[in-house]
Amino acid sequence: MKSRMKVLLAGRGADELQALENALEGxxxxxxxxxxxxxxxxxxxYNVTDLPDMLVFCTTVAWEEELMSLGERPLSxxxxxxxxxxxxxxxMRMAMRVGARDYYSFPVPPQELIDSLNQIExxxxxxxxxxxxSAKLVAVINAKGGSGASTISATLAHGLADRIxxxxxxxxxxxxxxxxxxxxxxxAAGGLIDAVLRADSLDAVAxxxxxxxxxxxxxxxxxxxxxxxxxxxxDESKLRKxxxxxxxxxxxxxxxxxxxxxxxxxxxxxxxxxxxxxVQQSVSHIQDARQMLRYLTRYIGVPEKRITIVINRWxxxxxxxxxxxxKALRIKExxxxxxxxxxxxxxxxxxxxxxxxxxxxxxSRSMMRLAEVLSGxxxxxxxxxxxxxxxxxxxx
Numbered sequence: 239m240k241s242r243m244k245v246l247l248a249g250r251g252a253d254e255l256q257a258l259e260n261a262l263e264g265x266x267x268x269x270x271x272x273x274x275x276x277x278x279x280x281x282x283x284y285n286v287t288d289l290p291d292m293l294v295f296c297t298t299v300a301w302e303e304e305l306m307s308l309g310e311r312p313l314s315x316x317x318x319x320x321x322x323x324x325x326x327x328x329x330m331r332m333a334m335r336v337g338a339r340d341y342y343s344f345p346v347p348p349q350e351l352i353d354s355l356n357q358i359e360x361x362x363x364x365x366x367x368x369x370x371x372s373a374k375l376v377a378v379i380n381a382k383g384g385s386g387a388s389t390i391s392a393t394l395a396h397g398l399a400d401r402i403x404x405x406x407x408x409x410x411x412x413x414x415x416x417x418x419x420x421x422x423x424x425x426a427a428g429g430l431i432d433a434v435l436r437a438d439s440l441d442a443v444a445x446x447x448x449x450x451x452x453x454x455x456x457x458x459x460x461x462x463x464x465x466x467x468x469x470x471x472x473d474e475s476k477l478r479k480x481x482x483x484x485x486x487x488x489x490x491x492x493x494x495x496x497x498x499x500x501x502x503x504x505x506x507x508x509x510x511x512x513x514x515x516x517v518q519q520s521v522s523h524i525q526d527a528r529q530m531l532r533y534l535t536r537y538i539g540v541p542e543k544r545i546t547i548v549i550n551r552w553x554x555x556x557x558x559x560x561x562x563x564x565k566a567l568r569i570k571e572x573x574x575x576x577x578x579x580x581x582x583x584x585x586x587x588x589x590x591x592x593x594x595x596x597x598x599x600x601x602s603r604s605m606m607r608l609a610e611v612l613s614g615x616x617x618x619x620x621x622x623x624x625x626x627x628x629x630x631x632x633x634x
Contacts, residue, residue, distance in 0.1 A: 294351075531569070
């Protein structure tokens, strides 16, 4: 049975919200909730931690401020929206500029509103099915050095394994300076090179012997610092074989890629079902991101629909907004990871995953939302006792 789509009706008029709820009564595919805005904030989603799948926003005479507040939200925190207003042409135009899917004035024709929400539902379900199919191998790469790709790779892989219960391997493809094991307090060792060399004779069971294993159930495969590898030494045909074995053995493969152009990086990007390009809010990052996108799309042949821009250390006070970045890079898929340098640094220094150090922080919640989108699954309920031991043993 398909889960019901969550629809939030938000506005300052109690009677209007009740009329909309009555109009949608009996729609078994929609889970309707109401939010009467009385807190003084214009943003209808202010302080909403569990975002709805769709938003129906009833504006007032202060529509300009209300729509501007909605438009200031990052795209990843702005669900498909239907705006209800007074029928003013200027309000309608502004609603469309901030991404509204439809615009109606009161009284809203019930069937038209139902048809609009059903159309959005169909598109969301189609996108979810595509994302589930396309999230098998996720490649993460910086647009500019130091943007945070390694932290994002590690946190994403850990969230998929520990919170969502997937069988996950994390590949550290920085063969010279990779340090992902330190983020999990694991020894600086790795069997990636040996696994590549023996790929023709490996099976899924033998491959596990090359992995570092974290208590969460996450498997990590990288190089050892004692084994120097230079470009050209990796047999790309054997690496391709290794990827095939990993695909057959794991629900998800998260690959942390170095910011360099060579055969190995190109092979992994070409094989990726989803590429996360990590940027920050600066002109130099956007300039480098343009170059990287040119490489990805023109030379590697990665379709734009497979690319997601991850705006790391996002700060709403910075002048360069997510909308500006979308216009500059022409990639619609975006996710903002809020800036929380202190907690991220604490996690790295302790060798404890971020989701354990600060599970309820904004940055952790954003990373888990990314994990949910890529897996198409919700976090499993917290377990205790034998149930938790059994689940982690089964994934080990």
